[in-house]
Amino acid sequence: MLEEFKYHIDYQLPFLRNGKLLIAISGGVDSVVLAHLCHRLDFDFALAHCNFNLRGEESNADEAFVLELAEHLDVEVFIQNFDTQSYANANKRSIQMAARELRYNWFAELAVQLQFDFVLTAHHADDNLETFLINFTRGTGLNGLTGIPILNDNIARPLLSFSNANIIAYARDNDITWREDSSNASRKYLRNKLRHEVVPILKTINPQLLDSFQNTLENLNDKADIVEESLNAVAKRAIIDIDNTGVSYKVSEFKKVNNAKAYLFGMFSDFGFTQWQDIVDLLDAESGKQVLSHSHRLVKHRETLILTDLPVEAPKTVSILSTDTVVEIPTGFLHLSKVDTITTDTKSVIYLDMTTLRFPLAVRVWQEGDTFQPIGMKGKKKVSKYLKDEKLARPVKEQTLVLTSNNTVVWVLGRRADDRFKVTDQTQQILKIALTS
Structure with a gap:
């Protein structure tokens, strides 16, 4: 297997040879063999082990085993303990999904902080088949049937073309010890049901099941490329x-x-x-x-x-004092200044008669019932009707802000000012407000 692994790396993942690698290791046979193979090829790697604290002393024994393995291979090891059950409860996740999120989030943090080029996981051909069957039973599109990718961003899976039987045989031939996870024998999880009950029957029907499955994946991925090309053309x-x-x-x-x-x-x-x-x-x-x-x-x-x-909660109201010159709002900044003349005429700049304003002013999302008198008009108009007449899309309307004085709309930001606050011949103090992103 070592020679096949070496050839596979050179053909499919040659960049791993010169990369700084982090191997996700559970203590099970798959990840332990991956660590030994990378050691034999003199890769630059460290180990990362997650203790999910779900199996009592067994989880602690796994951690101890990984520490010993790291010492044996003379490589650095990182250990992280998680309160997986609490995370699952707080985030309404299944235990398996919670563990997956915690694991990959931590790997990502390590990769960034310590500048690892790639994170290696020990997924193999049997895992790929099980994932295919899980997606198939739940209903999926073509992407759900194309298998686990050998490379996904900085996550690499060097054992994906090897079967679990190949991996166990290599471990036994080379006197490699590993830990058995007792939860793998449980029929509680769908993956284990498929692994212990369905896949053996399929292998009885077709002893070359994994080879046939690999051919199927290649055909599906070829079709997926054609579909992707067609989708890209339509999207363009x-x-x-x-x-x-x-x-x-x-x-x-x-x-x-x-x-x-x-x-x-x-x-x-x-x-x-x-x-x-x-x-x-x-x-x-x-x-x-x-x-x-x-x-x-x-x-x-x-x-x-x-x-x-999906829309998030409306941003909080922003107050503006008479002494403010720059105020941050959800869509950018408002710049306030007292001026003597009107020099700019855009939708992003308004000029107001200071005596008509009551501070503090406020910026908030418009509300049902808001009305204003669009500049140049004599009658009032609902802000909702104005936005509809402007033919704005729903997401744009939902994010539209208004500037108010004593809860009266002064300006539909970036769109239309209120006539009642405009500068006239009698204006003595002019306030300029400019909106910038």
Whole structure:
């Protein structure tokens, strides 16, 4: 296996030879063999072990074993203890998901702080098959069936082409000891059920299952490349704007393709959406209609779909004192100065009659019921009606701020001032307010 591993590294992951590596090690046979193989090839690496404190003394024994292994290999080792159960409860995660998040977050921190080039995990061919089956049983798109990537950002998986049987055989042939995780025998988790009950039956049906599976993955990845190329072409035509409110897509480009649902799925599945028929229906929906995922939303606005993050809590009201000259607000800064004449005429600058203002002024998100008298008009108008008449997209409207004096709207920031506060021939003190990003 050592020669096969060396060839695999040279062919697939040659950059690991000159990198500073961090090996994620549990004490199990897979990660221990990975550490020994990297040691045999004289790689520059350290070990990182997570003690999730889920198996009492067994977890502590794993930690002790890893410390001994690091001493034996003469490499540096990092140990982190986690209160995994508390994290899972606080963040409403399963134990497995909590452990995964804690593990990878810590690896990322170590990589940044200590300048490791790559983090190596010991995922192997059987793990890949199990992941495929998990995704298959839960329902997934093509991306969920293309397997674990050998390289994902700075996470590398050098054992992905080797089977668990290969790894155990190498350990036994070279008198390598390892720790057995008792939880791996439990049928409590879906992965273990598949590992102990389903995969053995499949291997009985086809003794060359892993080889056949690898061929399937290669075919699926080839198809995925074609799909990705087609999606990129549609995205290039469909995306018309990217700004701080989100990404805007032309509805017409999705209507041109033969299977709009498939393209919408390919474009937006990474953002947590599941209600695909509702998303298809957005193409012909009224402006303002939206579909939500746990983290994002798609909003129909005229002839576009706008992808945004889910709205967060409205920012707190910002107070402005008469002595302030620069005030930070959620969208940038307001610069206040007393001037003698009006010199600038843009939507980002207003001039106000100081005597009409009552300090402190306030900047806040507009609210239902807010009214103002748009400059140049005699009657009042609801801010909501003004924003609608401006044909602003829903995400833009939701983030629109107003400047108020004694809770009366003075300025819809960056858009329209109120006529009642404008400078006139009788004005003696002029306040200039400029909005900058």
